[in-house]
Amino acid sequence: MTTTFLLIDLPLILEKFVLILVVVMASLGIAMYTTFAERKVAAILQDRRGPNRAGPFGILQPLADGMKLFFKEEIIPNFSSKALFVLGPGLAMLTAIMTSAVIPWGDKVHFFNRDISLQIADINIGILYIFGVLSLGVYGIMIGSWASNNKFSLLGGLRAASQIISYELAMGISLIALLMITGTLSLKEMVVQQQNGYWNIVLQPLGFIIFLVCSFAECNRTPFDLPEAENELIGGYHTEYSSMKLGFYLFSEYINMFISSVVMSTLFFGGYDVPFFDEAAHADWGNWLALIGIAALMIKAVCFIFLFMWVRWTIPRFRYDQLMHLGWRVLIPLALFNMLVTGGVILYFFNK
């Protein structure tokens, strides 16, 4: 028993544990300030100022919002299924955070004579894992809407779920075209390839646009925010929720947004690659190189988050049938066409 215990690589477990802690805390913190940035960006785009009273320039506003949600009364409806009611927001939050496990946040750092790669799990099916977890995200919404024992919640949840699964298909097909080029599912490999060659946006512009539109739909952001709009109008899947459970649902949406931005910048914009910067020539900078990579990734993610908000406050939302029409009858043929053209080009030019 003790020999098997000694065989476990304790430093590795410790390092992964610390990495998980750091990544989860950072995701939560960034999602918190994304809520603040949403209000500020919305205000600036609408000719007004955002919240600027809580702390200098309103920096402490998300803390105030979080405390407000904590102090509210927890209401659990009498006739709902109590276990499922509590499970719903938990599932939504779980799947939102689980995706952050396979993203390469930076290059290697060197601490305590060990090379620590800044990726929690470098599995060779990286993208497929993200896709699987994304599909699990539907469960959180469906369970939440079913457990509310409310017909309006059920209808809202059905619409949200159908929207998500319709746009997952187009996302997957556009990813297949990307995978044909990179030849690997592992995210780390993709970033290394983009470091050495061109960013994937140059090779797959149409695929990027399809992926972008689909990730808008996955995060329930305008113009696809029918589940959210229904919350303002009738109900939607989080009518019956209050206090921290509601906070979890809303927060998981922002974490989803952040993770989608990071995934998009990893797949198409080079991840932690700094453009026009030769990493191999500056290998003697050591840990600072990894820091620059992390900063580059964060800047790209922030640009995408700004894009999410920018589009939200520009265009009105789609009707449900327009949404379904777009997902099934426009995006899927477009993604298939993209895949066929990519396959054709690869076969013609590179496999003579």
Next chain:
Amino acid sequence: MQALTNRVKEVDRKPLSFMEKMYLPAILKGMFITFSHIFKKKPTINYPEKTRPFSPVFRGMQILNRDEEGRENCTACGLCAVACPAEAITMEAAERQAGEEHLYREEKYAAKYEINMLRCIFCGLCEEACPKDAIYLSESFAPADYQRKQFVYNKSELLIPNPKEDPEAYKKALGNRAKPTTNA
């Protein structure tokens, strides 16, 4: 159908062109318009650091007036209480005693004078009804408070500062109602 006026515009019901059907060019145009709003001037005023100026006839909180020697003008005649449509003013009269000539102008004065700010609708009818120029509505408004009974303002809170003791505060509170000083 016959048009009713000659300003009728025909609605354009042509099917969408290819550029319009793609949605994206129109969305990009909209996004540029939204982006340009970042650089426009914001009309927000940072209250309470800056305030919007009120007009000189703004009807705010009531002030009980004094004359130049510092004697209270109010004679507790009750015309303001009768004129008030919300019945916010109550008062009790008292007789001026021998040694109090410097405090009150006439022989009758208001011993207790209360205005219930929660009832007051700031219409200004009390100012119009007063025959002695004793009450007027100033430019400040009643501040917020936590309890209802704090909103019943009594005479000491409503009185203007005494010009004999505190001339600057008196002048500031009087504002633009000061009578033009004649060359004497």
